[in-house]
Amino acid sequence: MAIDKELNEYLAKTSRSRALHEEATAVMPGGNSRTTTFFDPYPFYVQRGQGAYVWDADGVARLDFNGNYTSLILGHAPPDVVKAAQEAAALGMSFPGPTEQEIRLAEILTRRIPSLQTMRFTNSGTEATMNAVRAARAFTGRPKIAKFEGAYHGTHDWVMVSVSPDPRAAGGRRHPKPVAWSAGLPPTVLKHTVVLPWNDAEACTQIIEKEAANLAAVLVDPLLGIGGILPPADGFLEQLRAVTEQHGIVLIFDEVISLRIAWGGAQERFGIRPDLTTLGKIVGGGLPVGAFGGRADIMAAYDPRRGGARISHGGTFNANPLTMAAGAATLNALTPEAYTRLDALGERLRGGVTRLLMATRRRGQVTGVGSLFCLHWTSAPLTDYRSSRPKDPEAPTRVFLGLLNEGILLTQRGLGACSLAMTDEDIDRFINALARVLARE
Ligand SMILES: Cc1ncc(COP(=O)(O)O)c(C=O)c1O
The missing domain is CATH 3.90.1150.10 (Aspartate Aminotransferase, domain 1)
Known part of the structure; x- marks a missing residue:
């Protein structure tokens, strides 16, 4: 038709x-x-x-x-998740202070994902990737980040690059050029974003090695989710892990979608330990959510004790108790x-x-x-x-x-x-x- x-x-x-x-x-x-x-x-x-x-x-x-x-x-309105959210709502919708629910959900996630030594919650996957990228820059002192052509990581400036470019405007297949995915991006974003070709380990290694001295992070959705669920070729993620480790580049797994493929996400399924991980979607049980975490030495930049955090991470609704309760009820059902x-x-x-x-x-x-x-x-x-x-x-x-x-x-x-x-x-x-x-x- x-x-x-x-x-x-x-x-x-x-x-x-x-x-x-x-x-x-x-x-x-x-x-x-x-x-x-x-x-x-x-x-x-x-x-x-x-x-x-x-x-x-x-x-x-x-x-x-x-x-x-x-x-x-779990589908729409699963009774246990609805009940958990309702019970939390009856106690108050949000507070200017932490709640116990936040600890419980963080415990569930850090148990499932061993690379999450410590973590924090946000209200969206966008905020999660924004913070992970910032944490990598703060930790390494380097300005650039690398991402894959076709990969979506939300809607903050640093990742709105080469999400679905017209190949005719995007350079060679093995050496893609950064292309703005939105009006309103400052030119510096394109100067500081390195674009990688998915599943081409040799080309990625060459590009990463060339940029290494300035590269804070390689950000990777291990399934290229919104790009079409194109699983990594054998050895591809292993090579990304090896080259980033060798050059002190922070490897960030964006598991906002891919967490749903296994108890411990794509990193468990593919056997790779990233430095940082971003989460979202299923971990809020249907309510607005994001989370990021990983190596304790990188996440320490968020620790407000002893003189203040190096990275400020406010957020009126971060870790709100309804989301935390619905998220825990959802993950508990995922046996x-x-x-x-x-x-x-x-x-x-x-x-x-x-x-x-x-x-x-x-x-x-x-x-x-x-x-x-x-x-x-x-x-x-x-x-x-x-x-x-x-x-x-x-x-x-x-x-x-x-x-x-x-x-x-x-x-x-x-x-x-x-x-x-x-x-x-x-x-x-x-x-x-x-x-x-x-x-x-
Ligand atoms: C891999 C990935 N990262 C980040 C995001 C952004 O998450 P949010 O829509 O919660 O901002 C998405 C959303 O689809 C995503 O698929």
């Missing part, structure tokens, strides 16, 4: 959302507060979520593989058996989609690890950001809208996550819906 037919069906099903969007545009540019969730002509308004489903303002239910961009690992189940759901989905694409001879692939997956509309070998760009740029939107019309919610670029609220039948429903969307094309 052509994209306009999918669009017409979407418009016909979402009249209440359209009316709300029109009201919203009077008071917000584009009608909302979150670039990521907007799509043309307007996003549907969510009314509620329960288990594996969300309902929109027109009463349409959709099976939710977006899960607030991979945050809702080793839960990860086995999440892996099985992900395997079932990837296997089913792969068989579907082969049977229908479609130009497409599905990548993923554990409960995460991403649809790609190219048959090129998938190694890095550039290889994952769709041959037909409209394909992801067409499939996204087609799935919406089938009652399935994914992210616009094709990234999805299974939750523990899902059954095998839900996974099969996804595969059958995708088959119908592709058959309409």
Whole structure:
């Protein structure tokens, strides 16, 4: 089906959302507060979520593989998490002082992730990566940071570089140029950001060695999550660890998404110990959250005792008790058996989609690890950001809208996550819906 037919069906099903969007545009540019969730002509308004489903303002239910961009690992409104948040709320919404809940969640996380010797909480993954980068600069006294082409780490200036550049403006594949991903970045950001090619260990080593004297940190999402869930090639992360260690560069794992693939995150699954780690999404149980931590000697810059912290880290809502309680309730539900189940759901989905694409001879692939997956509309070998760009740029939107019309919610670029609220039948429903969307094309 052509994209306009999918669009017409979407418009016909979402009249209440359209009316709300029109009201919203009077008071917000584009009608909302979150670039990521907007799509043309307007996003549907969510009314509620329960288990594996969300309902929109027109009463349409959709099976939710977006899960607030991979945050809702237990599904919507899990009773134990809702109860924990309600009990915390009844005692007061936030305070000008620490609470015991903060210690308990930090204990859970530092037990799960041995590289987190000490840690602190923020309100978002963006603040977590901002602080990790700052801590690395403070520790090394060096000005530059390196990040990967195609990697997303939030919306502070230092990481809004080469997130989804047009390759024609981004230099050679093995020596990518920094490209601003937003208006309003000061030129110094581009001068101080080194861009690396994902999964090319040799090129990365050369670039890192050349920049080493000025490089404070290498920031890496070990799955290149928003870039399409492109797992690291064998030995790639090991090489990053070796070269950063050799040159005293702080290796930061951004596990805002990848924590969900194992008890101790991607660092456990791939057997690498970073110097710093950033967290977000699942660790707040659905409430606003971020966290960062790692080597105690680096994190010591935040210690306010004995003369004051070298890095000031305020935040009116940092470690707020509702988030801490909901986060602990969520992590307590994530037992080793839960990860086995999440892996099985992900395997079932990837296997089913792969068989579907082969049977229908479609130009497409599905990548993923554990409960995460991403649809790609190219048959090129998938190694890095550039290889994952769709041959037909409209394909992801067409499939996204087609799935919406089938009652399935994914992210616009094709990234999805299974939750523990899902059954095998839900996974099969996804595969059958995708088959119908592709058959309409
Ligand atoms: C890897 C990664 N880092 C950081 C962030 C930013 O997190 P937040 O949206 O909570 O600011 C995201 C968000 O999707 C992410 O995927």
